[in-house]
Amino acid sequence: MPIAVKIQAVIEKSSWIRKMFEEGARLKALHGAENVYDFSLGNPNVPPPEIFEKTLRELVDSGEARxxxxxxxxxxxxxxxxxxxxxxxxxxxxxxxxxxxxxxxxxxxxxxxxxxxxxxxxxxxxxxxxxxxxxxxxxxxxxxxxxxxxxxxxxxxxxxxxxxxxxxxxxxxxxxxxxxxxxxxxxxxxxxxxxxxxxxxxxxxxxxxxxxxxxxxxxxxxxxxxxxxxxxxxxxxxxxxxxxxxxxxxxxxxxxxxxxxxxxxxxxxxxxxxxxxxxxxxxxxxxxxxxxxRLQGVTVDVSEYDRKRRLLCKGLAECGYDFITPPGAFYLFPKSPIPDDVAFVQALQEERILAVPGSGFGGPGHFRIAYCVDDKTITGAMPGFKRTIEKYR
Amino acid sequence: MPIAVKIQAVIEKSSWIRKMFEEGARLKALHGAENVYDFSLGNPNVPPPEIFEKTLRELVDSGEARxxxxxxxxxxxxxxxxxxxxxxxxxxxxxxxxxxxxxxxxxxxxxxxxxxxxxxxxxxxxxxxxxxxxxxxxxxxxxxxxxxxxxxxxxxxxxxxxxxxxxxxxxxxxxxxxxxxxxxxxxxxxxxxxxxxxxxxxxxxxxxxxxxxxxxxxxxxxxxxxxxxxxxxxxxxxxxxxxxxxxxxxxxxxxxxxxxxxxxxxxxxxxxxxxxxxxxxxxxxxxxxxxxxRLQGVTVDVSEYDRKRRLLCKGLAECGYDFITPPGAFYLFPKSPIPDDVAFVQALQEERILAVPGSGFGGPGHFRIAYCVDDKTITGAMPGFKRTIEKYR
CATH class of the missing domain: 3.40.640.10 (Type I PLP-dependent aspartate aminotransferase-like (Major domain))
Incomplete structure (x- = not known):
């Protein structure tokens, strides 16, 4: 075995996650990234506060960071x-x-x-x-x-x-x-x-x-x-x-x-x-x-995330999803309408919606939606969320 | 034991190195940093190439790095x-x-x-x-x-x-x-x-x-x-x-x-x-x-290190130190005039010269001089290097 046994095992064990990401990439290639609703990553989409860029520029321009x-x-x-x-x-x-x-x-x-x-x-x-x-x-x-x-x-x-x-x-x-x-x-x-x-x-x-x-x-x-x-x-x-x-x-x-x-x-x-x-x-x-x-206590514009949170929670509640309205972070962790959260997330993929099964977080029977995304990703995905839950009613 | 046994052991085993650094700090506090010849650290003292700062500034100012x-x-x-x-x-x-x-x-x-x-x-x-x-x-x-x-x-x-x-x-x-x-x-x-x-x-x-x-x-x-x-x-x-x-x-x-x-x-x-x-x-x-x-193949001004290398090698050769003239990096690894390199490095400390025993690098009987320092650190230390080797003749 060229690589460490333990690492090989991790690679093999995580192959289902990789497959999901590969399926997401396939969907994006097929339909265009803008037509895939990707809620799978916790990559912040609200830009850094203006004072962050300003401070960085000042430090670089003044030579203080030399x-x-x-x-x-x-x-x-x-x-x-x-x-x-x-x-x-x-x-x-x-x-x-x-x-x-x-x-x-x-x-x-x-x-x-x-x-x-x-x-x-x-x-x-x-x-x-x-x-x-x-x-x-x-x-x-x-x-x-x-x-x-x-x-x-x-x-x-x-x-x-x-x-x-x-x-x-x-x-x-x-x-x-x-x-x-x-x-x-x-x-x-x-x-x-x-x-x-x-x-x-x-x-x-x-x-x-x-x-x-x-x-x-x-x-x-x-x-x-x-x-x-x-x-x-x-x-x-x-x-x-x-x-x-x-x-x-x-x-x-x-x-x-x-x-x-x-x-x-x-x-x-x-x-x-x-x-x-x-x-x-x-x-x-x-x-x-x-x-x-220089930026202790400075935070991105949280109202942006709050708007997305409200938009998402309102939409999913109307579809009939069951969840705790989250008081913090930028994730929603609804119950999967069926016990098998991996199967449910695969069903969402058929609607070009990418989410992560709760099993990946020690929370089977749920799925994670990272709502650090464009508002139109949220609104655009709603019909798909609706059709998917209705399939299991 | 609050911390991991292995980490505790490393802390205890490296106590002699810490003691040496503490002695260096004590000497600097006592005599002023400018009167201590510190060759103990491989921290580059030649500034980054001008194009590094220029590139950094361009990326920040243009917003490309946003x-x-x-x-x-x-x-x-x-x-x-x-x-x-x-x-x-x-x-x-x-x-x-x-x-x-x-x-x-x-x-x-x-x-x-x-x-x-x-x-x-x-x-x-x-x-x-x-x-x-x-x-x-x-x-x-x-x-x-x-x-x-x-x-x-x-x-x-x-x-x-x-x-x-x-x-x-x-x-x-x-x-x-x-x-x-x-x-x-x-x-x-x-x-x-x-x-x-x-x-x-x-x-x-x-x-x-x-x-x-x-x-x-x-x-x-x-x-x-x-x-x-x-x-x-x-x-x-x-x-x-x-x-x-x-x-x-x-x-x-x-x-x-x-x-x-x-x-x-x-x-x-x-x-x-x-x-x-x-x-x-x-x-x-x-x-x-x-x-x-953007800076592939760009390097600091190596002629600066070369000058220091020549200055150091010439000085130490005249003192009678035995070493390989290094073709690269910014370290010199002379033979210790006595078998006990730790004792020799301690003797250098009496001349306010900080170096590292070769034992710390799996090279006992030697000591390391990092010459990524001001030229005047090199010239200023020479009399001390000379007196120390003469002590053991």
Missing amino acids: DHGYMPNTGYPFVRQAVADHVGRVQGAAITADDVIMTCGAAGALNAVFKALLDPGDEVLVPAPYFVEYNAYADNHGGILKTVPTREDFTLDLAAIDAAVTEKTKIVLINSPNNPTGQIYDAESLAALGRLLLDRGEAMGRAIYLVSDEPYRNIVYDGATVPGIFTASPNSIVATSYSKELSIPGERLGYIAVNPAVDDRRNLLAALALTNRILGFVNAPSMMQRVVA | DHGYMPNTGYPFVRQAVADHVGRVQGAAITADDVIMTCGAAGALNAVFKALLDPGDEVLVPAPYFVEYNAYADNHGGILKTVPTREDFTLDLAAIDAAVTEKTKIVLINSPNNPTGQIYDAESLAALGRLLLDRGEAMGRAIYLVSDEPYRNIVYDGATVPGIFTASPNSIVATSYSKELSIPGERLGYIAVNPAVDDRRNLLAALALTNRILGFVNAPSMMQRVVA
Whole structure:
């Protein structure tokens, strides 16, 4: 076998997803991309805020960004300070620049955290449905991702989490607002989760870490807010990115922020600086670090996503689809009208509608619609959505 | 133990390096940074070529770089095409855009390659002295780095490599021009290495991959050239970066280029696209991809490094140091006048000179001087270099 056995297995296992994407590409080639309604990708379509381009231009034109050399692996100190100030405000717990590590997006952040914390066989517990790449991120470092069900409305099921914690549980990973459901975990459930992890950890004589992947924190609707995790648990770590709030996922910019109250803080921070380096990230891209330092708290025009959300929810409700109206992110996770979500998504493809089966997110019986698309993709797809649900009535 | 056992061990094992850096920081705080001669870091001090800043400015001002969204995990097709055209010229073997994967620097490239190829216990063979991070890169993916000695002048010792290949050998990793020696492997030795790997691989019924990390390819002196590896072995992969040739290590831009003649090409390319994604790199930073696409073959002003090299070599030769004059890169790797290179480097610190012991590169009895520094650092350090060697006469 030329390539690694494990990688070969992943390639073969994911062949059904590839087939779906190939079918999408075939449809686009056949009918023209504009005649295919592609809801399959979470690639933000609202442009970066104007101030992002302005800041970038200023930094480049003024020559301030002229140093493209190495900086500390954890990032420029002034950038980490800017992030620390912002995180302190958002999380309601003051942190210092030392507690921040700039990373190559949330994916880079999570890998650095997992490598720093996981011993072989350690478990990462995640409420399902969940972002499916988490499986690989845990496995990369010898960990095992274990899912735990959420309630009917995709909120946290504390009893299920309590039942799922074992002596192997090292991390509970949450993603709020959630991909693929758009759900937000409220302050009360996070506080209860924090207490639960503290109690269970104490009984085992060690920490269970609460890790929060929150790239959709600022993409929320109807006045919703996303509670911080630092007040919920001392052993908590934010691992997140600017990809969604600034619409710059291609630039790979994110950070890790560690609760200053965490167990063995100095050692953990040293470990994260090390893992960010040796995994090959080395440091977060330098020029974009300088840009985001000036854009703390800046977010894309969320009203754009809100309009799309309303348009989609109204349309699908009229068709008879059953779903939770998402308070955040840019995904809708309706129930599949038939139990087999893969078959249903294939039926949507016959209407030139591309969505992703819930099975791909540990949420079978559902499907994911990424509504970060043109409004006319939403309106254009409605007749197809309608015909497809009617087929199964 | 809050953090992973393996990571804790690495932190403890590398404490002597940290102590050295702390001593350097202490000296700078005590005497002022300008009075400490710091040769410890390979951070390019020659600025990026003017055309780099010009291209960046043009892309930003024109709005051409306005799309900061996701692209295919392997990179923008037009960028991969530009790299493929260039690699084809340099390597003397035509390749297509499909054979190129844009990465987060060479560190990202090597991690993606190792994860794609290594099964647990597989060996990566590297001629020593070598860049010490390779240990971590192999270990990240269950591999084991094994060193093989080079000849007295740091060129390849084919007999030693032949003796070191086992049935666990999956990759032979070379770095030419070399960090820390500056040595270049000639075409004849690469051709012999290619034949050796093909023969030994055939006997085992599988490929042994030749992987070339060559970020210093364009930083060469006295008309030296760096032979390609694609003509040396069909199972060859370039994993490299723009960090040194454009002086942009902070931006994290590099690529993997796979020999189109490689065994099971399609599968390997799919594996690399997958590992680049799931390791958390996702894709190489988008805007810098656009910049480097226009700068294929562009290199910093190498005459600057050459001047420093001559200044350093002349000075150290006059002091009586013994070294190979490096044909490439920006490192000198002299013999330590005493067998204990760590003790010698500590003695240099007493003269406020910071260098790195050869032991840190699998080359004990030597020390590394990174001469990517101001000329006055070189001239200012000479009296101290002289006094230190005289102490041991």
